[in-house]
Amino acid sequence: MADRKNASPVTFGFGRRDFLRGAAALPLLAGLPKMASAEDTVELLVWAWTPDTAVQAEMFMKKFPNIKVKIENQGGGKPHYDKLRNAIQAGSGLPDVAQMEFNSIPSFRALQALADMGPYGANDVKDKFIDWTWAAGSDGDAVYSIPWDSGPMGSIYRDDIYSANGLTPAKTWDEFAESAMKLAKDKPGTYLTNFVGASDAGWLGSQLWQIGARPFHVNGEEIHIEVNSQKAKDLLNYWQKLVDAKAVDTTPGWTTEWFAGMDEGKYATWIAAAWSPIVMQQSMKKSFGLWRAAPMPMWEAGKNVTSNWGGSTFSSFTTSQHLKEATQFAVFMGSDLEAAKLWNTKQFLFPVLKDLAADAELMGHPFDFYGNQPVNQIFAESLSEVDPTFEFAPFQDYADQILTDALAKAIGGAGKMADALDGVQDAVVTYAKDQGFTVV
Amino acid sequence: MTEREIRARPRNRVIVNKTVAPYLFLAPFMLLFIAFLIVPLIYAFDISLYKKAMVGGVKFVGTDNYVKAFADPKFWEGVGVLFKFAFLQIPVMIGTALVFALILDSGVVWAKAFFRVSFFIPYAVPAVIATLIWSYLYGPAYGPIGQTARFLGFEAPDFVSAKWILGSIANIAQWEYMGYNMIIYFAALQAIPTDLEEASVVDGASAFAFATRIKLPMIVPTIIVTVVFSIIGSLQLFTEPFLIQNMARSIINSNYTPNYYAYTLTFVGQQPNYAAAISFLLGGVIAVVSYAFMLLANRRIDR
CATH class of the missing domain: 3.40.190.10 (Periplasmic binding protein-like II)
Structure with a gap:
């Protein structure tokens, strides 16, 4: 999220941002919308198959009004990856951001298709994630994917x-x-x-x-x-x-x-x-x-x-013209506590954030599918x-x-x-x- | 052209040389043909001469991919499956299509148009949808066929077992393409002059004798064309096994048919170059088999 500095250097000095991050992640994100509006609108194309991803994308767009997110579902798993590989082979037609399971990250890295989101501020949220989930998508300071959910x-x-x-x-x-x-x-x-x-x-x-x-x-x-x-x-x-x-x-x-x-x-x-x-x-x-x-x-x-079985991350591609915005989106989807809570309770996506794994209320949440057992x-x-x-x-x-x-x-x-x-x-x-x- | 002819022509017409005219009429077809068939073929041939690796990048390998493909047992296994499939499916399909066409043409049925359309409708259903419908019907424990059989007190065969799977796929193809072939035969039968029928009636031939002795021989060229189309179609089998694979994983592997193999190589194995060579080799096999059949059929007819 390094771009926030560029977005509004006057109102959001470095010190305050650090202070806020230290205090709590939530108010920090809540304060974002005003800063982004100065920029031109950017459209991000996102490929994701998890149901209702659009709900979280709406939350993202509220906080980043200059970014318009368009979600496309290319089918879960194999059809999704086949289409991505096709687009990589063709050299065009890739989305800006795509859902990417942990086990697929190495193969897409081998194709040299994944963009390094590190220079765009991805590392700022590194410590929020459960260590192995972060390690699976990064290589030192290079960040190829930002964890979204896990499959314990x-x-x-x-x-x-x-x-x-x-x-x-x-x-x-x-x-x-x-x-x-x-x-x-x-x-x-x-x-x-x-x-x-x-x-x-x-x-x-x-x-x-x-x-x-x-x-x-x-x-x-x-x-x-x-x-x-x-x-x-x-x-x-x-x-x-x-x-x-x-x-x-x-x-x-x-x-x-x-x-x-x-x-x-x-x-x-x-x-x-x-x-x-x-x-x-x-x-x-x-x-x-x-x-x-x-x-x-x-x-x-x-x-x-x-x-672990499955669980996804969000990756961006070297072909994207909007790597900064793509990183903002991936970071939001992965680390925004409200969004993550919502998709755990509504969509069964298991969190990858340390704060949530320690959140007593979330851990006690009863699920009707499990006869109200708090399975978290x-x-x-x-x-x-x-x-x-x-x-x-x-x-x-x-x-x-x-x-x-x-x-x-x-x-x-x-x-x-x-x-x-x-x-x-x-x-x-x-x-x-x-x-x-x-x-x- | 003489001077007078030119003068006689109305002024606002565009004059086109007779040697050029046919090409102008062909142009719309040729453009599409070149753009969507010839160009991709050249492109595929071009990539089949290279090899791209995850480590090391692209290099020119000449005919290496073809040499490898020719010796690849996975490719020939697939061809073997398709030969079995074609021998099983084509005769049944052609046979039933002929019978139905003859019945419809004989005029003994009511609501001819209704039956003609009903038999033809499956052809309008995309193969993907047809396979999904049938794979639902084939479900051993919860499919309607299995459940009905159990309700009636017997056990339906397991349609997706090793013993039945090829027949099950052939059945889908039969359902899809029988009506298509039937319509072609029906059209050919309609073209037979009615005086032949009158003559055979006068000679005392039964309707059956007329159908088998006169009608059938007259549409043999049509039958040969449809068989060649069916051979080509069978050897390109892909959609049905691809979609039914998850039900019969132990029988349908990822190189079950040559096209399936090419698909796997390209989209899973990241080997589009080798897959292009496999595709050309399959094209070669299809050309040889179709030509062999034509040769055989023509010799029969000449005799």
């Missing part, structure tokens, strides 16, 4: 099915396996969960993250690849056992069948991220209010290590237990595609999933070399 993992389960069958949320993965076996035996046709690891690489990534597998480590043009580590195989062998025993189902994730299965009570648990109810409440009308959250199962009792506490705890050392590849999407092709084939009856990892390792190494990386 938890166990989202059906209270009605659990109590009817005498189950309690599993504390460890061993307990989880026992419960899965028990439920499949007691109530055929109902499963403790549906294993989506062979169809949803993002989810599988969160599981690899938790168990301690580290498939990629990037250091400039050097990359270390270990997709088929022992930990990764342990994870897949764990699930393979449950799949083979028919204790969990294997319907591909994100299909109508799968959503209906959760809504109809065929699946009792989804180990998922804090943001999951955004998608669940859109398609699960019958089970609304019957869901509860608990901490995700642990691999070692008493040693709490969780992981659970996810806040999970967020504090995330091991921040996990890295994504600069070609994560491609690696995910290869991995899913192989695991899906295995789960379809062609061998064991853990064995399929060796082939994936070879394919990914070949690809990385082909793309000019030095594989170490």
